[in-house]
Amino acid sequence: SQQGEEDPQALSIQEGENATMNCSYKTSINNLQWYRQNSGRGLVHLILIRSNEREKHSGRLRVTLDTSKKSSSLLITASRAADTASYFCATSDFGNEKLTFGTGTRLTIIP
Amino acid sequence: EAEVAQSPRYKITEKSQAVAFWCDPISGHATLYWYRQILGQGPELLVQFQDESVVDDSQLPKDRFSAERLKGVDSTLKIQPAELGDSAMYLCASSSNTDTQYFGPGTRLTVL
Numbered sequence: 001s002q003q004g005e006e007d008p009q010a011l012s013i014q015e016g017e018n019a020t021m022n023c024s025y026k027t028s029i030n031n032l033q034w035y036r037q038n039s040g041r042g043l044v045h046l047i048l049i050r051s052n053e054r055e056k057h058s059g060r061l062r063v064t065l066d067t068s069k070k071s072s073s074l075l076i077t078a079s080r081a082a083d084t085a086s087y088f089c090a091t092s093d094f095g096n097e098k099l100t101f102g103t104g105t106r107l108t109i110i111p
Numbered sequence: 112e113a114e115v116a117q118s119p120r121y122k123i124t125e126k127s128q129a130v131a132f133w134c135d136p137i138s139g140h141a142t143l144y145w146y147r148q149i150l151g152q153g154p155e156l157l158v159q160f161q162d163e164s165v166v167d168d169s170q171l172p173k174d175r176f177s178a179e180r181l182k183g184v185d186s187t188l189k190i191q192p193a194e195l196g197d198s199a200m201y202l203c204a205s206s207s208n209t210d211t212q213y214f215g216p217g218t219r220l221t222v223l
Contacts, residue, residue: 099156
């Protein structure tokens with residue numbers, strides 16, 4: 001079963017704009033991760049944020065985590081055509097490496 | 112850069128036939144995962160290995176699916192007999208003692 005839900009399900013923006021995707025989950029977590037998947041390919045790890053962290057940056061990526069609301073957001077700044085992909089959040093519990101993925105956001109960057 | 116290898120990349124089979132997928136994790140990664148991803152959804156864990164031992168196979172349909180990792184390195188996932196509803200992407204991932212999982216390119220299965 002899916003732990004999280006991404007919102008929106010699909011997002012189209014112009015190249016250069018910022019893209020924001022949200023993830024909500026149901027149970028307490030140890031950490032939350034974001035992955036990218038290009039069409040028909042495997043997943044690529046983007047960033048991990050632990051339950052005691054509130055914000056994390058990696059290049060053009062900014063992730064926030066609000067454990068009180070059981071939600072996270074992924075911001076991609078200055079989007080590029082190569083950012084076109086599906087983005088998934090995934091959570092893991094304490095003492096368990098198992099990842100539970102959300103339903104994904106399909107991001108399209110229009111050149 | 113080391114990668115997770117999977118083969119075949121694509122497999123078309125008829126229902127009731129047997130299929131097998133192979134995964135070679137990143138060298139030194141003790142933990143190996145098999146996921147199934149139905150089109151338009153996120154991956155769902157089928158089985159998790161720690162070295163050669165199964166850690167979690169609670170979501171594996173054991174009447175038709177089997178997985179093994181005999182020497183604690185590469186792994187095989189088998190479906191017998193395949194059903195129409197098994198059409199999906201089968202993803203393998205591996206990890207060391209960190210929380211990050213590294214995914215292979217996947218095997219796209221189509222059951223006719």
